[in-house]
Amino acid sequence: MKLQYNKDTFLLDGKPFRILSGAIHYFRVPEAYWEDRLRKLRACGFNTVETYCCWNLHEKQEGSFDFSGMLNIRRFLETAQNVGLYAIVRPGPFICAEIDNGGLPYWLNRFPMRLRCSDPLFLEKTRTYFARLFEELRPMLAEQGGNILALQIENEYGSYGNDADYLRALAGMYQENGAQCLFFTSDGPTDFMLTSGTLPEYPATCNFGSRGARAWETLQAQHPGQPFLCTEFWDGWFDHWGEQHHTRSAADTVAAMEEILDQNNGNGNISFYMFHGGTNFGFTAGANFEEEYQPTVTSYDYDAPLSECGDMTEKYHQIRQALEKRYGKQENLPEVENCRKAAYGTVSLTEKAGLFENLDVLSSPVHSPLPLTMDELGQPSGFVLYSTQLRGSFTGEHKLSLDGLHDRALIYVDGALRGIQESFRPRHDDVILSFDREHAPRLDLLVENMGRVNFGRHIGEHKGLTGVRVGQVHHSGWDCRPLPLDDLSGLRFAGAAPGQPTFYRGSFSIQDEPCDTFVRLDGFTKGCVFINGFHLGRYWNEQGPQKTLYLPAPFLRCGENSLIVLELEGTDREWITLTDHPDLG
Incomplete structure (x- = not known):
């Protein structure tokens, strides 16, 4: 089986083939729900699923690979094939995707190399990763009997560089x-991007959310003699903390879809970004940086046709109806329904564990003359x-300055x-620090990485601190404690000092088969939620727009369930609520 193309259309084994695709990222969806989401894609009238590959999650530390659980991309593709879907895969190495560091592992920052170009060291690291990744992808290539029809080269490279050798x-x-199989590039529909990010030997595709006719004209002018594929049709958008929740009406979405499919004499091809957004679990959310740094929220609902929890929306139903009207009703589509909620x-949080009181079980200190960045700490x-202890001959009052802060610091004296x-x-x-000769204050700076930039020139910036000044003096003598919070099993719930970051723990029992639910944290300020040891992600009620965290049923169990909330700044209550509906703002 082979996907090719002529000047008008794609050809699958020599026969005209229209790509009707939707993006679902395996790493944003619980493994137990892959089949449900993929069946809903097929039931909507689509024939292809598209996904990125996330280097930063597959190789968190150099040389240590993980393709298990939610990262088992081969099983995801096998599930798609069993459902009756072809696949388009975008291996990267850079993927953007509003994921931490654009999918590039942080440890690349520790080497003297340039990212996203033909720097020999960057290519060497990428080659090593691809060798392992393709152990999973190779059996799923169409020429091997799998369902992968096409692979994308890099991602929107024309928005970043023009290194054709890369x-x-x-x-x-x-x-x-x-x-x-077929290789292709994807870029924004401008002359500049379609010149910088493409190669003449491979078809070019476009990413946009509206004005499909103009995009086709631009693509045709730059790359004549090839079919029209919108690789990312932006049917919604993502949210940053402190923004309003983004939505796009079903009618506007369908109208823009119809315009794309009408192009090239009705031979347009489309891939919805996103068909199902899912969730930025844990600390996987990225950030944007144009005029200012903008961290992305935990939910990746995207106002997509399938909601964050996999519900079929009005947008979903209108898209399905429009495709049926245009191409006819397909036979043997799967029967689908929304998951139970x-x-x-109320879950009472009856136990407390202070963060500072549990440092010895969460981390080991690294002593350094000056603060080490998160990257330097591995x-x-x-x-x-x-x-640190603010020793020395300080007297009077001095301003505290944090150098190279990325991204947020709680300052304790x-x-x-x-x-x-x-x-x-x-x-x-x-x-302002006040000193006398008889007292040397203790200074603790809890610095949070709110997500590494995933698009643009700030990719690869270090996180943490590079220096601290008291007045004009660069203070030395620091204990640096990494706190990835990837294992809370050793916490001692023996109380917490008031006014300091605190873990709250509670339990609740489920008698029947677990259902999806949503964690509501009214009265809490900012922090993270963990369920049965799994990190759901961040909340930040003070900023919004997101007010609930999606808790999928596969993360729950029949019987007792343990829920932990790390509250950083303070709460006026010691309970949370598990509700049956989301609140994204």
Whole structure:
């Protein structure tokens, strides 16, 4: 089986083939729900699923690969094939995707290399990763009996660079690993992007959300003699903390879809981005940086045809009806329904564990003359606690300055919260330290990585701190504690000092088969939620727009369930609510 093309259309084994695709990222959906989401894609009238591959999750630390559970891309593709779907795969190495660091592993920052270009060291690291990735992809290539019809080269490279040698090197790596399927590029529909990010030997495709006729004209002018594929039709959008929740009406979405399919004499092809967005579980959400740093929320609902929890929306139904009207009703489509929801009610958080009281079970300190960045500490995400005793001949009052802060710091002096500083919002509390010769204050700086930039020139920036000044003096003598929070099993729930970050724990029982539910944290300020040891992600009620966290049924169990909330700044209550509906703002 082979996908090819002529000047008008794609051809599958020599016969005209229209790509009707939707994006579902395996790493944003519980493994137990893959079949449900893929069946709903097929039932909507689509024939192809599209997904990125996430290097940063598959190789969190160099040389240690993970393709298990939610990262088992081969099983995801096998499930899609069993459902009756072809696949388009976008291996990267850069993927954007509003994921941490655009899918590039943080540890690349520790090498003297340039990213996303033909830098020999970057190509060497990419080649090693691709060799392992293609062990999973190779059996699923169409020429091997699988369902992968096409592979994308890099991702929107014309928005970043114009190193054609780099793009050709990536295509060569695909071939080295046995791929003989169709390769293509995707970029924004502008002359500049379609010149910078493409190669003449491979078809070019476009990413956009509206004005399909103009996109086709631009593509045709730059790359004549090929079919029209919108690889990313933006049917919604993602949210940053502090924004309004983005929505797009079903009618507007369908109208823009129809315009794309009408192009090239009715031979348009489309891939919905996203068909089902899913969730940025844990610390996987990325950030944007144009005029300012903008971290992305936990939900990746995207206002997609399938909601974050996999529900079929009005947009879904109107898309299905429009495709049926245009191409006729398909036979043997799967029967689908929304997953069950439950409002499990109030969960009392009866136990407390102070973060500072549990440092010894969460981390080991690294002593350094000056603060070490998160990258230097070998840590991809989470928090770092920087601690020191302010010794020396200081007298009087001196301003505290944090150098290279990325992204948010809680500042404690002798255990009391004295201020918060952020690198990306107006919140920048001045902290004035007062000294006398008889007392050397203890300074603790809890720095949070809010997500690495996933698009543009700020990709690859370090996280944490690079220096701390008291007045003009660069203070030395620091204990740096990595706090990735990937294992909370050793926490001692023996109380917590007031005014400091606190883990709250509660339990609840489920008597029947678990259902999807949503964690509502009214009265809490900012922090993270963990269920049965799994990190659901961040909440930030003060900023919004997201007010609930999606808790999928596969993360629950019949019987007792343990829920932990890390509250960073303080709460006026010690319970949360499990409700049966989301609140995304």
